Amino acid sequence: MNEKINTFLSSGLLDKYLLGETTSEETEMVESYISRYPEIENEYNTMQHNLEVVAKASAVEAPKSILNTILEELDDAPVVKLNAPKRYKKWYKFSIAASVAALIFAGSSAYFYNQNKKLQNDTIIVDAEIDDLRSDIAQNNAMLDKVMRQLLKLNNPETEKYIIKGNERAKDLKTVAYINPKEKTSMIDVVSLPELPEEQCYQIWAELQGKMVNLGILDKADRQLRNIPYMEDALALSITIEPKGGNTIASTKNSVAQISLQ
Incomplete structure (x- = not known):
């Protein structure tokens, strides 16, 4: 190069x-x-x-649509059309017109008062929605920062990638381990896990100095990149089927996947 x-x-x-x-x-x-x-x-x-x-x-759910809410509120706002009063040709109609105008004014005042109260309530709702949106943006920014940090770890030249596939007992099992011996970090991505009876679970182990060290339980519902304990000088990674809740000692006879790290 x-x-x-x-x-x-x-x-x-x-x-x-x-x-x-x-x-x-x-x-x-x-x-x-x-x-x-x-x-x-x-x-x-x-x-x-x-x-x-x-x-x-x-993988987070997108925030509620604030724009649609605001537009709907604006669409509901009334459009008031004021018509110019007619001129009456005869003076005795002035009193009638004045009475009608007074009634219209009283009705309009009540109407606009109610509309103003509704607008105030709508403003409070929109302000609350905007506050929720700001909170969602802050959470998304924090998530983006987390993603960036994980991406940097994966793209680090020192990070080694290990694809762990299941044996005959779990053909559809597939996980990917990312290990950086320089920074002493380990991550695992659960791609697919075959179904197990409710009383069983998958557990991952590190083979270290002749013994198996527990690195945690693998859950099908937890399909995401996550950290696992880093084991320096580990010789291999193994996945076994254990009783629900995990085991303190690996059931090597129930091993479904293994990969060498050397």
Whole structure:
């Protein structure tokens, strides 16, 4: 890999491009490099895959539509049309017109008072919705920060990826472990777990100095990238079927998946 490619990959522009934070000039530059250099294209495809993996951890429900609520409230607002009073040709009609005008004025005052109260209530509701939206934005920003941190871990050159597949007893089992021996971090992504009876569960272990160390329970309902304890000098990772709630000692006879880390 030549120095020009190394310099580009170290610049962090690929990360910015993936997140849509590049300027138009930077975007043009990144796309040019991707099309010209297979090494950069491969790195870009890998980072895209990693971003998809990390994004599963941020699967949150979208916030309520505030815009639709506001538009609906505005659509309900009355449109009042004021017609110009007619002129009467004869003077004795003035008194009748004055009486009618007084009645209209009294009715209009009550109407506009009620509309003003309704508008005040609607304003309070909209303000509450806006506060909820701000809270959702803050939560989403925090989630995005978490995703960014996980993405950086996955894209770290020191991070090693291990795909763990099930044996004949659990053919559809698949998990992916990400281990960084330099930063001493471990993460696991549960891709698929076959169904088990209610009284059983899957448990992951690290083989270390002739013994099996518990790293936690794998739950089908918890399909997301999550941290697991890092075990330095671990020789292998194993997944076994254990009683519900987990076990303190690995049931090696019930092993359904194993991968060497050496």
